[in-house]
Amino acid sequence: MRGCFQNLLPLTRPSQNGTVVQTESTLIDAQLDRATELVEGRGDRGFSIPTAANITTQFLRALSFGDAVKDVNIELTGVNLLPLEILGDIFLQALRSADSSERDSCSAPMNLSQVCRHWRWVALSMPTLWSSLSFSFHPRRLKTWKKLVHLWIERSGEAPLSLFLSHHHHVITQILAPCLPRLSYMSVYLSLDTIYEFLSTPFTNAISLTAVDIVHHDSVRETLDRTSKFVSSLPALRRLTWHSASSPTAFLGLSLPSLTQLTLHAPVPFDLSCAFLSKCSSAVHIELHRIQGPSQLMAPVKRTILPSLEFLLIHALGDINLLAFLDRFTFPSLQTLSIRPRSALSNHQSIDNLVERSSCEIKTLCLLGPLLEAHSVINYITRLSLQSLTELHITASRILDPVIKTLTCHNSSLDVLPNLIKLVLGWCATTDGVISEMVASRWGQSSAAAACLVSVNIEFWPFELLGSYYEPGHDQDVLAFESFREHGMAISWRSSLSM
Structure with missing residues (x-):
C-alpha cells in the first residue's frame, strides 16, 4: 500500500485540531493506579502507564519497520490484563508518541490490529483511532486505494475527522462528500494544478470544520485569491494557519469576526495587518510572522479594542517600528506578547501605554x-x-x-x-x-x-x-x-x- 493512503496523526498541533481524542496523562495515571492493583493481584508484575505505553509503542514501531512480533522481546500478558478503556487510551498515547519518520506506509492503527486478536478487537472498537485521513494518491493504484479509504471511513464511525491533503483528485471529492459534515480539521497543500479540483469539493457542507492549515506551493495570485474565497465560505471556521510566499491581499480584505486563532506566515504590509486584525473581533490567539513596511501612507492612529485577545506575536520582515503596531490597539485580556524586530527598538513607552489603557497584566x-x-x-x-x-x-x-x-x-x-x-x-x-x-x-x-x-x-x-x-x-x-x-x-x- 506504499504511496496510496496513510493514517498520520497530527503531530504538529495535536491539542488544537479537535479530532483526535486527547486523554490527559494525569487522568490515565489515576485510572491505571486502580487497574494496576488488579494486575498485581493476578501476577508478579504490575504495569504503570509508561511501561504499558512503551510496550505498545515498541510493537507499533517494530511492525512499522516490518519486523515480526516474535522478534520483539516484550511480554503482552500484563498489558492485556488492563481494562479495555485503559488499553484504548494507551493506544492513543502510543500513536501520538511514535515519530512519523519511523512509520511505514501501512497505517498505525493497522499495525496495532496485527499484534494479536485482543489488540485487533480493541482497535476496531475505537473509531477515534481511524479518524485521521492522510491522502497520497497514485492513479495506478486507484482500486486498492479506494477500498482502503472506504475501510478507514467505515471504521471511523461517527467520530470527527481530520483530513491531510497533499494531492487532490476528483475521486477524493466523491469519497469525502458524504463525510464533510464530520470534518473538523483539515491540512491542505495547494498549487495552481490542484486548486480547481480542491475547490470543486462542496465545503459549505463542512459545518463542523473549525480548524484549517493551508500551505501554498506557489505564489500565483489566482491561487491565493481562490483560497481566500474558500476560507470565507467555511461557516464554522475558528482556527486558521496560512503559509504563502506572497502577501495574500484578497485574504486580508476578508472580515472574519468568528476567527479565534490565526497564524499567518506570509509577508503582510503594516497597514493591511492592522486593518485585518481590527476586524478579528473574537480573536484570542494571533501570530503575524512577517510584517513589512506599509503599502501606502499610514492613516492617523485609530485604536481598536480586541476584548478577547490573550496571545499576540508580531515579527518584522523589514525595517519597521513594531511598537507603533501596539499603539493602534487595546487588549484588555492580553497575557502573552512576542516581539521580533528587524531594527533597534525605541519608544519603550509604547509598552507602558498599552498596559495602562488596556488594564491588562502581561504574564509572558x-x-x-x-x-x-x-x-x-x-x-x-x-x-x-x-x-x-x-x-x-x-x-x-x-x-x-x-x-x-x-x-x-x-x-x-x-x-x-x-x-x-x-x-x-x-x-x-x-x-x-x-x-x-x-x-x-x-x-x-x-x-x-x-x-x-x-x-x-x-x-x-x-x-x-x-x-x-x-x-x-x-x-x-x-x-x-x-x-x-x-x-x-x-x-x-x-x-x-x-x-
Whole structure:
C-alpha cells in the first residue's frame, strides 16, 4: 500500500485540531493506579502507564519497520490484563508518541490490529483511532486505494475527522462528500494544478470544520485569491494557519469576526495587518510572522479594542517600528506578547501605554532578534508595567553580563520581575558564574524573589578567535546547573555550536 493512503496523526498541533481524542496523562495515571492493583493481584508484575505505553509503542514501531512480533522481546500478558478503556487510551498515547519518520506506509492503527486478536478487537472498537485521513494518491493504484479509504471511513464511525491533503483528485471529492459534515480539521497543500479540483469539493457542507492549515506551493495570485474565497465560505471556521510566499491581499480584505486563532506566515504590509486584525473581533490567539513596511501612507492612529485577545506575536520582515503596531490597539485580556524586530527598538513607552489603557497584566514576554541590544532588553525588563511577568524569553544579539545582573535578586526593592518562574535565555555571552548566581538568587529557600524559578533554559553563545568559533568556558555555571537539577529544578543548557 506504499504511496496510496496513510493514517498520520497530527503531530504538529495535536491539542488544537479537535479530532483526535486527547486523554490527559494525569487522568490515565489515576485510572491505571486502580487497574494496576488488579494486575498485581493476578501476577508478579504490575504495569504503570509508561511501561504499558512503551510496550505498545515498541510493537507499533517494530511492525512499522516490518519486523515480526516474535522478534520483539516484550511480554503482552500484563498489558492485556488492563481494562479495555485503559488499553484504548494507551493506544492513543502510543500513536501520538511514535515519530512519523519511523512509520511505514501501512497505517498505525493497522499495525496495532496485527499484534494479536485482543489488540485487533480493541482497535476496531475505537473509531477515534481511524479518524485521521492522510491522502497520497497514485492513479495506478486507484482500486486498492479506494477500498482502503472506504475501510478507514467505515471504521471511523461517527467520530470527527481530520483530513491531510497533499494531492487532490476528483475521486477524493466523491469519497469525502458524504463525510464533510464530520470534518473538523483539515491540512491542505495547494498549487495552481490542484486548486480547481480542491475547490470543486462542496465545503459549505463542512459545518463542523473549525480548524484549517493551508500551505501554498506557489505564489500565483489566482491561487491565493481562490483560497481566500474558500476560507470565507467555511461557516464554522475558528482556527486558521496560512503559509504563502506572497502577501495574500484578497485574504486580508476578508472580515472574519468568528476567527479565534490565526497564524499567518506570509509577508503582510503594516497597514493591511492592522486593518485585518481590527476586524478579528473574537480573536484570542494571533501570530503575524512577517510584517513589512506599509503599502501606502499610514492613516492617523485609530485604536481598536480586541476584548478577547490573550496571545499576540508580531515579527518584522523589514525595517519597521513594531511598537507603533501596539499603539493602534487595546487588549484588555492580553497575557502573552512576542516581539521580533528587524531594527533597534525605541519608544519603550509604547509598552507602558498599552498596559495602562488596556488594564491588562502581561504574564509572558518574548524578546527575539539579532538587533536587540543589552540596553534595550534592560529597558524592557525594568519597566514597571511588566513586573507582573512570570515567564521571560530573550534571544538577543548577545546576552551580556549587564542583562543577567539586572535579573539577579538582592532582596531589595530594586529587584526586577519578582514573580518570574520560567526563564529562557538564548545567545548568552556572559562571564562564567554570572548566570548561575542569578539563578541561585531566584531559586530555593535562598530566593530573594517573591516567586522561585522552576524552569530555566540556557543557550551559550560560542566565542570567536582568529575566525573560528569555540565552546564557551562555563565550568562554574555548569557545575551549579547540575546541582540545581539534582535538587529538582527543571534546568537545561547547551552551546549553540551543538545545535
